[in-house]
Amino acid sequence: MCREVMEYLDPRPGQTLLDLTAGTGGHLLTLAPKLGGKGFMVGMDADEDALRTAKKRMESEGICNVRFFHGRFSEAGEVLKETQIPGFDCIIADLGVGSHQLDAAGRGFSFESDEPLDMRFDPTAGRSAREIINEEPEKSLADIIFNLGQERFSRNIAYEICKRRKNKPISKARELADVAKKVYASRCGKRRWRIHPATRTFMALRIYVNDEMGELERLLDVLPGFAAAGGRVVLITYHSLEARKVKTAWRRQEEIGLIELLTAKPIKPCENEVEDNPRARSAQLRAARFAGEDT
Numbered sequence: 001m002c003r004e005v006m007e008y009l010d011p012r013p014g015q016t017l018l019d020l021t022a023g024t025g026g027h028l029l030t031l032a033p034k035l036g037g038k039g040f041m042v043g044m045d046a047d048e049d050a051l052r053t054a055k056k057r058m059e060s061e062g063i064c065n066v067r068f069f070h071g072r073f074s075e076a077g078e079v080l081k082e083t084q085i086p087g088f089d090c091i092i093a094d095l096g097v098g099s100h101q102l103d104a105a106g107r108g109f110s111f112e113s114d115e116p117l118d119m120r121f122d123p124t125a126g127r128s129a130r131e132i133i134n135e136e137p138e139k140s141l142a143d144i145i146f147n148l149g150q151e152r153f154s155r156n157i158a159y160e161i162c163k164r165r166k167n168k169p170i171s172k173a174r175e176l177a178d179v180a181k182k183v184y185a186s187r188c189g190k191r192r193w194r195i196h197p198a199t200r201t202f203m204a205l206r207i208y209v210n211d212e213m214g215e216l217e218r219l220l221d222v223l224p225g226f227a228a229a230g231g232r233v234v235l236i237t238y239h240s241l242e243a244r245k246v247k248t249a250w251r252r253q254e255e256i257g258l259i260e261l262l263t264a265k266p267i268k269p270c271e272n273e274v275e276d277n278p279r280a281r282s283a284q285l286r287a288a289r290f291a292g293e294d295t
Contacts, residue, residue, distance in 0.1 A: 001267070025054030
């Protein structure tokens with residue numbers, strides 16, 4: 001959704017930009033020419049491997065000044081202190097798992113792989129999905145899969161996980177995917193499914209492992225303090241739980257005059273974009289302008 005991001009951020013020469021989910025630098029590369037040589041960009045991400053790639057890509061372009069920070073949303077306040085920027089003109093966060101993570105070896109994000117079940121954006125922090133799957137009680141697993149993945153067979157899947165791990169720990173992505181497929185086959189027969197049976201289970205685990213909902217809540221609370229007067233922000237969500245949190249927080253902030261919503265309804269990718277990139281099919285873009293004179 002590069003065109004929509006450009007339209008709602010409206011970046012101008014010499015402005016500052018904060019990308020809270022820099023990934024491998026896709027948005028930074030797109031937006032840098034608009035900021036030009038006098039512009040300043042900050043790229044932040046929990047995935048250090050992705051940041052290394054982004055840094056190399058941006059260095060080869062050399063369009064404007066860029067600094068990179070390894071960290072999560074809850075650590076973004078430190079970025080302001082280190083950069084000594086009182087507020088950014090443009091802020092973007094493209095939530096959810098990136099293609100670089102789904103495609104990277106050894107991370108376990110994809111249910112079609114034999115990779116270790118990790119799923120952490122930062123592999124050095126917190127418990128892995130493998131630990132969660134093999135250590136959490138059955139009820140806790142069922143609640144995670146239902147509440148964060150909205151999976152209707154959550155209790156059946158949790159039961160089957162606990163049954164299997166008694167004999168041998170579930171350590172590979174494909175092993176967990178097979179559990180979900182078995183449950184769906186027994187509950188729905190062998191008809192074709194619209195999405196892979198493991199999709200919601202994997203999504204729930206990824207959200208839980210990375211505390212994505214907690215991180216998003218913390219970001220939404222402090223985001224107005226990161227922006228320059230009249231600055232703009234674009235948030236892209238990929239599932240209803242994220243979208244609901246953004247919608248609720250921004251409505252509250254609009255009521256008290258902190259922001260002005262620029263999108264009455266979420267913007268969705270066009271058919272051609274979904275055709276080119278099926279992973280974008282659930283994306284929803286929301287944009288807002290912060291209070292104060294536009295710079």
